[in-house]
Structures are given as structure tokens and as C-alpha cells.
Amino acid sequence: MKVHGFLKDVTGASRVTKARRDRIAHGDPNNIYYDPILATAQELHPDVTHVVVKEVREASPTARTFVFAADKGDVLPPFQCGQYVSLDLQIGETITTRPYSISSAPYEARTGAEPFFAITVRNGRPDSGFAANWLYENVKAGDTFTAHLPYGQFYWEPLRDSRNIVALAGGSGITPFCSMAKEIAHGTMDADLTILYGSVSSSDIILQKELEAIQCDRVRFINVISGNEEWDGEKGFLTAELIKKYSGEDPTYFVCGPLPMYNFVRGELDRLGVPARHIRMEVFGAPRNIQEADGWPKDTEARTVQLTVIRGQQKDVIEANVLEPIAVALERAGIKNRTRCRSGACGYCRCRLIEGNVFVPSVGDGRRWADKKFGWYHACSTYPLTDCTVQIPIL
Ligand SMILES: Cc1cc2nc3c(=O)[nH]c(=O)nc-3n(C[C@H](O)[C@H](O)[C@H](O)COP(=O)(O)OP(=O)(O)OC[C@H]3O[C@@H](n4cnc5c(N)ncnc54)[C@H](O)[C@@H]3O)c2cc1C
Ligand code: FES
Known part of the structure; x- marks a missing residue:
């Protein structure tokens, strides 16, 4: 059938094809393609x-x-x-x-x-x-x-967050706040920062000298020691009372530390009635002991299962421990697999489960709805409960 009128090429495809042919015919063979947007992104x-x-x-x-x-x-x-x-x-x-x-x-x-x-x-x-x-x-x-x-998304965004930042840190979770403290003290971040840093003992305090040196009218650094030792400053845990004492007006809370501290601090912020939109939590990696995760199948102990790994035409059979994520099994076998957050959040380690049963802890399940529907998993937060077959990208 012959189509007449403007409908015959409603998308303008013929013009594009012609323009492309012209470009190819008259193009400079030495011309190197430069895309400024791609260059900026890179x-x-x-x-x-x-x-x-x-x-x-x-x-x-x-x-x-x-x-x-x-x-x-x-x-x-x-x-x-x-x-x-x-x-x-x-x-x-x-x-x-x-x-x-x-x-x-x-x-x-x-x-x-x-x-x-x-x-x-x-x-x-x-x-x-x-x-x-x-x-x-x-x-x-x-x-x-x-x-x-x-x-990572654990950063201060002035359009969203308060200028009054209260950081609740534990263990190595002090590191992002050291970065913030330095940027504020340097005058290139327009915010006030109060760091409440929980440690078991004073010898556990990380970056103490650096943080004490950059204290100024916009940066406060308060150590809180939970262990049994002589300590002139704050003692105990990061409780609701302590948080309130140092919070000031209308703060945004940034929380970074190990999982038990998250759970505790989250409860204390709830006690203070802090709405979720005023709390930013950093991801914290895989659980130390997956057997303690909510929903872990009872009586499932350490044992080895077989993991069949498909990459394009290649098929490898490797061993995996049910208590370790699939990403770790791949790494132990020397198979390259891309990981970034290792917490189930970023999606870089996506793999497709073709066969087998797996467990995904609810705290580490950052999958999108479509991933769940079509059998995609984040290898860093997925545990093989039986022999499994997974497909991963070729790297
Ligand atoms: C966003 C983010 C930021 C972080 N920032 C910091 C920070 O500033 N400072 C800091 O100290 N930490 C930080 N961490 C934690 C850090 O990434 C590591 O988890 C931490 O250093 C502990 O590493 P690890 O390998 O000793 O233990 P884990 O990361 O807990 O790894 C242990 C894992 O390794 C596996 N494993 C053990 N032996 C082998 C083997 N032979 N081959 C393969 N796998 C094996 C185990 O099964 C286990 O799953 C951060 C984590 C996240 C998610
Ligand atoms: S590495 Fe980020 S989700 Fe697995």
C-alpha cells in the first residue's frame, strides 16, 4: 500500500538517513568523535x-x-x-x-x-x-x-538537609564526618557540624588529633565512651537524652557506624520523634553473621553448595558457603564480578538466578521492583541455600 501525505514519514526517518549518508560522504576520515557531555560525565x-x-x-x-x-x-x-x-x-x-x-x-x-x-x-x-x-x-x-x-548518596544536600548537621558516629563510621569537618573548617561547606562519636574506650577513637585540631565555631567534636574507664567527657551510649542535649534547632541527623549501633541509634531517634526525612543513614556492608538476620531459615548451618556460574558461553562450577554471599564465592574462585557498596544498595553486582534457592536479608535488599520480578539479585547480599545456577556479566 502506498502512503500519501506527511504520514508517509511521520518520524522523519528518511531525512535522518539522508543526513547520515551526507555526513559519511563528506566527513573527515581523521576526525575524532568528541561528545562534550560524555567527556564531562567521564x-x-x-x-x-x-x-x-x-x-x-x-x-x-x-x-x-x-x-x-x-x-x-x-x-x-x-x-x-x-x-x-x-x-x-x-x-x-x-x-x-x-x-x-x-x-x-x-x-x-x-x-x-x-x-x-x-x-x-x-x-x-x-x-x-x-x-x-x-x-x-x-x-x-x-x-x-x-x-x-x-x-554513595551519604552526603549533605543543602536543598534537602538542614544547615545544622548532627553526626552520630561509631567505630570507623567517623571517616565521612572527618571529611565534612575539614570542608566546613576550610569555608567551602556552609553548614554547622556537631559530631557525637561513640567508642568503647578512648584508645578506639579514630582520627582524634585531626578532628580536635579542626574544631572551630562551626565544628564541634564530642567523644562518648561506653566502656569502664576514667573519662572526663560524656559516657555511655548515644542515647536520646545525649542526642537531644547536643542537637540544637531543626537538625538533620547523619548516622554512620556498625549495624548494632544503627539499630540502637534509630530507636533513640524514634524516641525523640525525629521524622525519617531528617535522618540520613550510610549503608554498612554485609551482616557480620547472616544467621542472626531476620528471616534466616532456622538451623541452616555452614555448608558447601555448588554454584554454577554462566558468563556468555562459559560455564564454571565452583563451591560456595551458604553463610557467605554469592559475590564472595565468586571472589574466592577468582571470578571477576563488579562490586561497589557490598551492601545490596548500588546494584553494580547484579546477577540473574537461573536455578536454586537463595536468601536475601531485608536490610540488604536494595533491588528494584523489576529486578525482583524477573529474577535478578544483588550478589553481594544474596546467600545460596541450595546448589544454584547464576548468570553474571562477562568482565
Ligand atoms: C559505604 C561504606 C564505607 C565504609 N567506610 C569504611 C571506612 O572508612 N573505614 C573502614 O575501616 N571501613 C569502612 N567500611 C567497611 C569496609 O568496607 C570493610 O568492610 C572493612 O574494612 C572490613 O573488611 P574485611 O574484609 O576485613 O571484612 P568484611 O568486609 O566483613 O569482609 C569479610 C568477608 O570476606 C570474606 N572472606 C574472608 N576470607 C576470604 C578469602 N580468603 N577470600 C575471599 N573472601 C574472604 C568473608 O566471607 C566475609 O564475607 C565501609 C563500608 C561501607 C559499606
Ligand atoms: S555491590 Fe552494591 S549492590 Fe552489590
């Missing part, structure tokens, strides 16, 4: 940034700060206080990543003769720690890494 969010360790320094008796500069001609991308870097690590046979909040300020990565960013790693659990322990014991100045940054 500058702000490069897939990979090569970095070199410039300095390692003590941040407490159990924590070290690693200072990184750009390497191989790369440039450090801009980031916001509270965002994290994901480091690629090769530890023995294992290829893995770990997220670390950036503890230095954004201005330090933008200005000065040697722009840098820093992370501060706690090695508090030498018995169970894996990557933290390795970083702590092995990394020295001159070592090189590939890093991915910036990631």
Missing part, C-alpha cells in the same frame, strides 16, 4: 582512577590513614563529603573490592600542589578481618591501586 565519574599511595599514617592504635594521589596521568574526580571509594584488591587468589568512605576533604583533592584523597581503615578485628587486615599490614607508600570513585 571526568566526573571515570570508570577507573589509577592511584598511588603517598603516605601511610596512624589514625589510632588500630586504624591507619592511607593517602592517595592520582597515578598514570589520571586526575582525581571531584567528590562530596560522605562519598566513598571502591578499591580493587588482589589478595592471594581472591579478586575483590572494598568500599571506604573518603576521610579527607573534597577541597584537598581539587587544590594544592599535590591533590590527594585519603581513607582511614580500621583493623579492629584481626581474627575475622580479611581485606582490612591485609591493607593494614601490607600497604606502603609507592603501592599502586585501581580505584573507583565517587560513589
Whole structure:
């Protein structure tokens, strides 16, 4: 049938095709395609940034700060206080990543003769720690890494959040607030910050000297010690009463620390009647003990199951422990799989479950509705309960 009138090419496809042919016929064969939007996006969010360790320094008796500069001609991308870097690590046979909040300020990565960013790693659990322990014991100045940054939504947004920030921190959760404190003290972040930092003992306080040095009229740093020791300052936990005492007017609360602290602090904020829109919580990684997660099938103990991994035409059968996420099984087998937050939130580690039963803890289930419907899972927060078959991207 012949179509007449303007309807015959309602989408203008024939004009596009002609314009394309003309461009090809008259184009410069040496012309390199340049897309300014793509170039800006790559500058702000490069897939990979090569970095070199410039300095390692003590941040407490159990924590070290690693200072990184750009390497191989790369440039450090801009980031916001509270965002994290994901480091690629090769530890023995294992290829893995770990997220670390950036503890230095954004201005330090933008200005000065040697722009840098820093992370501060706690090695508090030498018995169970894996990557933290390795970083702590092995990394020295001159070592090189590939890093991915910036990631995460745990940052202050003036259109949404109050200028009065109350930070509730525990353990290594102090690091994003060190970044905020420095940026505020430098005058490049227009907010007031009160940090309530809970530690078991005074020797656990991370970045104490740095934080005390940058206290000013806009940054307050209050240590709260829960253990049994002589301590002149605040003692106990981050209770509703203590939070109220330091909150001031109309604050936004930023919470960062280990899971038990989150649960406790969340309860205390509820007691104060703080609405959810005034609370920002950082993600906290995989649960230390998945058997304690709500809904974990009773009496399911550590055991090995078979994981069939499909990547394109390739099929590998590897072992997996039911108490470890699928992402860890892949890493132990040396199979590359992209991870960033390792908390079930970002979706970078998506895989498709083809066969088998799995468990996803409710706190680590950041999947979209469509992912759930069509059998996609976040490998970092999915535990294989039976033999399983999964499909992952080819990297
Ligand atoms: C957004 C975010 C920011 C963070 N920021 C900081 C920070 O600023 N400072 C900080 O100290 N921490 C931070 N963390 C925590 C950090 O990412 C690590 O989890 C922490 O350093 C502990 O690492 P780990 O490997 O020792 O233990 P985990 O991360 O708990 O890893 C242990 C896992 O490794 C697996 N494993 C053990 N042995 C092996 C092996 N041989 N091969 C493969 N897998 C194995 C175990 O099964 C277990 O699943 C942050 C976490 C998140 C999510
Ligand atoms: S790495 Fe972010 S969801 Fe798995």
C-alpha cells in the first residue's frame, strides 16, 4: 500500500538517513568523535582512577590513614563529603573490592600542589578481618591501586538537609564526618557540624588529633565512651537524652557506624520523634553473621553448595558457603564480578538466578521492583541455600 501525505514519514526517518549518508560522504576520515557531555560525565565519574599511595599514617592504635594521589596521568574526580571509594584488591587468589568512605576533604583533592584523597581503615578485628587486615599490614607508600570513585548518596544536600548537621558516629563510621569537618573548617561547606562519636574506650577513637585540631565555631567534636574507664567527657551510649542535649534547632541527623549501633541509634531517634526525612543513614556492608538476620531459615548451618556460574558461553562450577554471599564465592574462585557498596544498595553486582534457592536479608535488599520480578539479585547480599545456577556479566 502506498502512503500519501506527511504520514508517509511521520518520524522523519528518511531525512535522518539522508543526513547520515551526507555526513559519511563528506566527513573527515581523521576526525575524532568528541561528545562534550560524555567527556564531562567521564571526568566526573571515570570508570577507573589509577592511584598511588603517598603516605601511610596512624589514625589510632588500630586504624591507619592511607593517602592517595592520582597515578598514570589520571586526575582525581571531584567528590562530596560522605562519598566513598571502591578499591580493587588482589589478595592471594581472591579478586575483590572494598568500599571506604573518603576521610579527607573534597577541597584537598581539587587544590594544592599535590591533590590527594585519603581513607582511614580500621583493623579492629584481626581474627575475622580479611581485606582490612591485609591493607593494614601490607600497604606502603609507592603501592599502586585501581580505584573507583565517587560513589554513595551519604552526603549533605543543602536543598534537602538542614544547615545544622548532627553526626552520630561509631567505630570507623567517623571517616565521612572527618571529611565534612575539614570542608566546613576550610569555608567551602556552609553548614554547622556537631559530631557525637561513640567508642568503647578512648584508645578506639579514630582520627582524634585531626578532628580536635579542626574544631572551630562551626565544628564541634564530642567523644562518648561506653566502656569502664576514667573519662572526663560524656559516657555511655548515644542515647536520646545525649542526642537531644547536643542537637540544637531543626537538625538533620547523619548516622554512620556498625549495624548494632544503627539499630540502637534509630530507636533513640524514634524516641525523640525525629521524622525519617531528617535522618540520613550510610549503608554498612554485609551482616557480620547472616544467621542472626531476620528471616534466616532456622538451623541452616555452614555448608558447601555448588554454584554454577554462566558468563556468555562459559560455564564454571565452583563451591560456595551458604553463610557467605554469592559475590564472595565468586571472589574466592577468582571470578571477576563488579562490586561497589557490598551492601545490596548500588546494584553494580547484579546477577540473574537461573536455578536454586537463595536468601536475601531485608536490610540488604536494595533491588528494584523489576529486578525482583524477573529474577535478578544483588550478589553481594544474596546467600545460596541450595546448589544454584547464576548468570553474571562477562568482565
Ligand atoms: C559505604 C561504606 C564505607 C565504609 N567506610 C569504611 C571506612 O572508612 N573505614 C573502614 O575501616 N571501613 C569502612 N567500611 C567497611 C569496609 O568496607 C570493610 O568492610 C572493612 O574494612 C572490613 O573488611 P574485611 O574484609 O576485613 O571484612 P568484611 O568486609 O566483613 O569482609 C569479610 C568477608 O570476606 C570474606 N572472606 C574472608 N576470607 C576470604 C578469602 N580468603 N577470600 C575471599 N573472601 C574472604 C568473608 O566471607 C566475609 O564475607 C565501609 C563500608 C561501607 C559499606
Ligand atoms: S555491590 Fe552494591 S549492590 Fe552489590
